[in-house]
Each structure stands twice: as structure tokens, then as C-alpha cells.
Amino acid sequence: MAAYTMRRILEAIPLLFLITIVTYLLMSITPGGPLAVYLHNPKVTPAQIQALEVQMGLNKPWYIQYFDWLWALLHGNWGYSYFSGLPVMKLIGQRLPNTLILMGAAFILSLGLGLPLGIYVARHQYSFRDHALSFFSFFAWAMPSFFFGVVLQTVFAVDLHWLPVSGMYTAYGPHTFLDLLRHLILPATVLGLGSLASWSRFVRAGILDVLHKDFIRTAHAKGLSERVVIVRHALKNALLPIITIIGMDLPGFFGGAVITEQIFSWPGMGRLFLSSLNNRDYPVQMAGLLIGAMLLILGNLLADLAYGFLDPRIKYD
Known part of the structure; x- marks a missing residue:
């Protein structure tokens, strides 16, 4: 490998x-x-x-x-920003970790909810819960992120005062993990909503595709519990086509951060890239595009490596 x-x-x-x-x-x-x-x-x-x-x-x-x-x-020199005059590497070092935090939270949210939701509705095919998830998936796909972000800000920050409106930390407050988590909930939800909806649908389709295979009936005949059959046998085989979708969505999180970070004033690469577009800041634009391209290649590579982990019949030698 x-x-x-x-x-x-x-x-x-x-x-x-x-x-x-x-x-x-x-x-x-x-x-x-x-x-x-x-x-x-x-x-x-x-x-x-x-x-x-x-x-x-x-x-x-x-x-x-x-x-x-x-x-x-x-030679390790990414150039200097035409707008600020600062080294591009310094700007990336300040912004990229913040974007990776947001992307990681959105990825964990999408995967942590998408897998169990897909499994759950697959076991209750054509039920009310299945139709409800289908409606939610199409609604999430059609919902513009900028509109959904403003709605969440209005409801949870302005009206209910449960969560902060924007930023990464409370101004002039201590930079604690709990404060970061409170600021992270809304933007991570907006960024991960589309992937959550699509991944749950693909998991549902993948589970339904293997539920009637011979090896699933054999597992039931051995007396294994429903949970063991689904998680250990059905899900592992159903994940193979889904891994491709997840790998392709990795740069999508980076691209979606451009809008999400602007809505929530998140100090990451998305806002930096958007400002570079407005200012025709070529060195910063090239840095953002290069990072996005590397994430796309990395996502495909991780997906290919995951195939070998899930299916021992796949060899890379």
C-alpha cells in the first residue's frame, strides 16, 4: 500500500x-x-x-x-499579498487552521448523523420516517446555504439568544474550548447540512441493496442479532460506493466554507479567498485554489485506500 x-x-x-x-x-x-x-x-x-x-x-x-x-x-515562497503586503504563507498559517476546525466539525456532524439515519430508515423502508427523511434530504439539497445561515442566526442567536451570531470566540473573552464550541454549532450545521442529507440517502440505498443478499440471510441463519448483521455485514459492504461520495465531498467542505465563513464572520480561508477575489489578489487566489486542488486529490486518495480496508479482496500491490 x-x-x-x-x-x-x-x-x-x-x-x-x-x-x-x-x-x-x-x-x-x-x-x-x-x-x-x-x-x-x-x-x-x-x-x-x-x-x-x-x-x-x-x-x-x-x-x-x-x-x-x-x-x-x-522554493517554499508562496509570494506576497498584493492587498496587504503580508507573506501568503503567513496568511494561510493564520486562517487555514480555523477552516480545518470548521470543516472537521461539519464532517463529523455529517458522518455521525448521516450513517445512523441512513441505517435507521433503511430498516423502516417506505414508513413515515423514511418519507420524512426523503423530504428532509431534498429540502436540505435545495436550501441555499446563505439563506439557511441567516435563518439559523435569526432564530437561535437573535430571537432565542442561545448561540452567538458570528465570530470564532467571544470578543474580549477567554478563548476556551466551550466558547469555540458554541460559536461552531451554527456554521458547522450550515456547512454540513448538504452532505448530511446526501450521505444519509446513499447509506439508505446501499443498505437496501445488500439486505437481500445471500450473505445477509446466512448471517441471520447463524442467529446473529439484527444490530450485528447491519453493522458488521450490511454496512461494511454498503459503504464501498459511499466512500467515493465522501472522498469527493472533502473539497466541497472547503469550497462551501467560502459562503459559510462570510455569513458567520468565521476567520478562515473562505473569507480570505473571497476578499482576494474582490481585490484581485493573485498570490492569495492561487494559494486558495492550490489548497482546494490538493484536497480534491487527497480525498480521492483516501477513498481508494479505504476501499482496501473495507474489502480485503482489493489489493494495491
Whole structure:
């Protein structure tokens, strides 16, 4: 498995290289630019704008700018933000852990509720509870995250005063785990709602697909309890197609954090990436896109490795 993992990592390098080329090209041909904010400022002269272009290297062709950025990246330098002037690595170090906390909480919520809900309704097929979950799933898929977030803020923060409206910690208060948890509930719910709905449906479909297989009837004939049959036999086989969905949703948590963090003023990569889009901050944009691409590759790799863990017939040698 170690050789397979290393081979997959090496195969991901040219893919990442291609992704960076395409994204850098698209950013370069987009109208405007990092200096667009100065063009309509009467206090900034054309000579000053030209000097800034030379200083930032924006007067070079896009492919020269790209290879300059790539060469610096290979040497551990992610560049400097055009907007704040700070090193991009420093900005990522400040924001990425906060986004990973939010993503982790949303993932645990989706998986921790999606699996038991899917198993439960599969055992009660076509019952009222099954139809209720189906309605909830389609409702969650159709619900825009920005609207759902505002609704939760209005109900639980403004009206009931149960939870804070936004932020990661209480202002001027102690940064305790309990305070973090209170601030985490609403954004994690919004970020994980879509995955919770879809994963529960896929678990339901996977369980129903194997419930009538011969090995399930054999397990019942051996006198095993219903819980053991479902968890040890049915669920393990039903999870194989679901693992793919979970792996593909991993970068979706990172992308969904862009909207969720903006709604709840969560100081993470999502807000940083959105502000970089507004300010045409190319180095920060490239960092966010590169991290998203790496998460997509990592999600697929973890899904492939999980196949071998769940099904011993799958070999990677």
C-alpha cells in the first residue's frame, strides 16, 4: 500500500501543475487586475501605476509571471499579498487552521448523523420516517446555504439568544474550548447540512441493496442479532460506493466554507479567498485554489485506500 500511495502522490504532481497553469491563465485574462482600484483615483498618477506594475511584475507576459510564481513556490515562497503586503504563507498559517476546525466539525456532524439515519430508515423502508427523511434530504439539497445561515442566526442567536451570531470566540473573552464550541454549532450545521442529507440517502440505498443478499440471510441463519448483521455485514459492504461520495465531498467542505465563513464572520480561508477575489489578489487566489486542488486529490486518495480496508479482496500491490 505504501508503494501505491507514493505512486498516486507522484501522479498528482503533473495534475497540480496543469491546474495551476489553467487557473493562472484565467486570472490573467480576466478584466481588471490588482491595480484596478487605483485607475479611478485622481491622486494616483499614470507614472505611479506604471511603477507599481514593474514592482509587482505585472508588466511581464502572464506565462513569465506564472513561472516566476512557480519557481518561488518550489522554493517554499508562496509570494506576497498584493492587498496587504503580508507573506501568503503567513496568511494561510493564520486562517487555514480555523477552516480545518470548521470543516472537521461539519464532517463529523455529517458522518455521525448521516450513517445512523441512513441505517435507521433503511430498516423502516417506505414508513413515515423514511418519507420524512426523503423530504428532509431534498429540502436540505435545495436550501441555499446563505439563506439557511441567516435563518439559523435569526432564530437561535437573535430571537432565542442561545448561540452567538458570528465570530470564532467571544470578543474580549477567554478563548476556551466551550466558547469555540458554541460559536461552531451554527456554521458547522450550515456547512454540513448538504452532505448530511446526501450521505444519509446513499447509506439508505446501499443498505437496501445488500439486505437481500445471500450473505445477509446466512448471517441471520447463524442467529446473529439484527444490530450485528447491519453493522458488521450490511454496512461494511454498503459503504464501498459511499466512500467515493465522501472522498469527493472533502473539497466541497472547503469550497462551501467560502459562503459559510462570510455569513458567520468565521476567520478562515473562505473569507480570505473571497476578499482576494474582490481585490484581485493573485498570490492569495492561487494559494486558495492550490489548497482546494490538493484536497480534491487527497480525498480521492483516501477513498481508494479505504476501499482496501473495507474489502480485503482489493489489493494495491
